[in-house]
Amino acid sequence: MSWQAGKQEVDCKVDLARRGVLRGLGAGAVLGAMPAWARGRSLHGGGAIRAGFDEVSGPVIDLAVGAGMRLVQGRRGHGVAVNGSVPGPLIRLREGQDVRLNVTNHLDEDTSIHWHGLLVPFQFDGVPGVSFPGIKPHQTFTYEFPVRQSGTYWYHSHSGLQEQTGHYGPLVIEPKGGEPVRTDRDYVLLLSEFTPLHPHFIMQRLRTGEHYFSRQRPSWTDKYPMSGAERRMWAQMRMSPTDIADVSAPTYTYLANGRGPKEGMEYLFTPGETVRLRLINGGAMTYFNVRIPGLAMTVIAADGQNVRPVEVDELQIAVGETYDVLVEPRGAEAYAIVCESMDRSGLALAMLASRPGARAAVPALRDPPLLTMADMGMNHGAGDSGHGGMDHGAMDHGAMNHGGMNHGEGGAARPEASHSMAGMSMRDTSLLPPDVAIGPGIDMVSMAPVDKQGDPGLGLRDAGHRVLNYRMLSALEPNADTREPSRLLELHLTGNMERYMWSFDGRMFDAVSDVPIRFAWNERVRVKLVNDTMMAHPIHLHGMFFELVNGQPPAHQPRKNIVTVQPGASATFDLTANEPGDWAFHCHLLYHMHGGMMQIVTVMGPEDRP
């Protein structure tokens, strides 16, 4: 199997000077000569950050983090990049090798690299203040660990808001015995966003200017299929049915391997070939809906872990997730890989092209989705309420009975309007367990949260074709630990949209950074996440895989490191706590994490057993 860079990558391949830098465990105080691209910040040429990426591999890999200017479809912005490109270089590793990654910081501020999804000693996980002190300006830090896995992963900064500005890249590990799937082409498609705005400005606006970035809010002249009663009900609740994405286009230009939709990202194929696309969502805030009109996609891996192949027409990829899919383009000379943002404000675009320059038609953006009462955890009323066909209907039944809100099966097809809000509190804090801190940081409590791992995601519930959901994922290789969990840990995802506060169990990270979530060595725990907000949250655990409790038998519960908890719903995973140390655990929406939705998971080591 051969690795192939997309055409655009070849065009802009630049050999980076590999300087010998002092290596050694810890922060070597080395001041390498600053690379040219990181030196200047001139708007006239110097210091430009390239789009697309090179490839690095081997036992020793040098990475340089620097600042520069980015230019995307005519818009300029400040960027932080690894080795001068956004995304940073593709890091190729082999399972079983030892790797040493020397990361030199050319910024005037601290930086870090977190290896997303990799099993590493905790001190090399790359989270400042949790796993290590960060990489100081003009210093080199050496990460050193054995590569214990294979699959599609990525890496990114965990310092400040650098991830938004370009500090991320793909990481692919070849399995020990070679790739078991024979494919003719193997491509990385890393999705992300570009904005000319400084991320601190975005954070300030999220805190102060409500809905600052949305240009899709309900208005007198919108075309949303909502009745006057529904509109009044949303206003009465002080919530908005268009709160799908906190930051979106036109603030963001969505990127495929660093390129805007007009910048011609292209993957070549010969008709009849099997193409593997390694999809990585390296965005800061954007869920993408990925489809290739005219082609089915066979999902073979999720978050780097092989799954039983499942064929779909579309999938939603959460921030931080990776999916490997196989496609077999043949009939047409080109196919569009369409990656709409979940709120349908824009798209990232790439082409599968049978010859350079071949282009397929790009379908127009579909109508923006709206939140429904079900997204507030009001799961009464089955049937066709515009969110999910049969499977959801069934789930909602279950919830209805749980919650004691029996409005009758097959009742009104539009629960949101007909059942209105009479007598219902959207913030009944008595529904919360006692360990949740009730306060201004919680603006909603899900009334009857049900597991919605069968939900394909906002906007895709009636897409009209096959869409991936978590229940369709089944681990290909059986899980090592299939013990029944010895205890349940329930965590509530809480928030306040107006104040832009986000938290676990009502406490923002700054309040609980010394009160970690603790696991005993090798403890098997079932973790239930309950989403008491109206937004989908991609929750990420560092250092370990967990297995989604998604209806598969324990041996085949899919291993993941990100789980999306749908609005007003729950999701559950099992975890074997066998990686000692302190690990970050957070919402992978960058501004939610900085808004407080983060915790530390502490796993005791075997030596800590009494």
Place this chain on the structure above:
Amino acid sequence: MRRRVMRSLALLGSALAAAPVAAQDHSDHAQHAPAPVPAPSPDPGHGAMDHSSDQSGDADVSPGPTMETPPPPEAGSGPPRAADAIWGAETMAAERHREHAAHGDFPVLWVQADRLEARMQDGADGFLWDVQGYYGGPTSRLWFKSEGEGTFGEEVEEAEVQVLWARAIDPYWDLQVGLRQDFSGPATTHAVIGVQGLAPYDFDVDAALFVSHRGDVTARIEAEIDQRITQRLILQPRAELSVSAQDIPGLGIGAGLDRAELGVRLRYEIVREFAPYIGVERSWRFGGSAGYARAAGEAPHATSVVAGVRFWF
């Protein structure tokens, strides 16, 4: 059409069967007989439907506890300090402090001129400002407010500044306490207690009770709401009501309902932060206050056409 993909997948299956899977095993039972791989279900409805009854359905397949219980003693206690042993406690402490504070309760600055306008009314054209802002985190803030108005070419008729400390008492409401200083007429200082926030139906409300250093008690409530006509064109009805517990002749205020204002402004957000507007506002003075106004040769009621800008940063 799928033949090729399926062939690849068959290869995948056989490769996995042949070689022990070296995936992510950190435990001792790394070697597993490959489980039979059922044919992938191409129909998403299937997988979903089978398990979709609710979570208890999953629990049957993958049994586990359903009640939350505390961690065992083996989970340890105390703050997370694993990194101290590797990088040094001092090094980590500084970084920890900095990093943790950045996730959650960090301060921001916000300043808004909600109304900055010229007012055209019979006889005397005037001006008005209504500015507020805060510095602080999401639940604890220092507020600044200033309002005033006057007639062009004359002295400022009314001007006040408030400095308030605010604490969130609810997801949508802040309690505010502080001081108000009036800079027109006889200098007056008030103690202030009020609430400010978002009421159901998205009304922005600011209500406060004032006790002056002379012991006079007054109160004021303002409410406004944004009605989006388009994403940029916004109609903002606004109402304000003032009451007084007593006659305050020095300030021309009568006991009871003192004054009311009702206005509507239409703004266009060139950018979110900057929106010129036009509008019309009607004001009334009542009871004793109306009497004081007449005595001063002013009309107790007035209608103004206003034009101004709303901006914030």
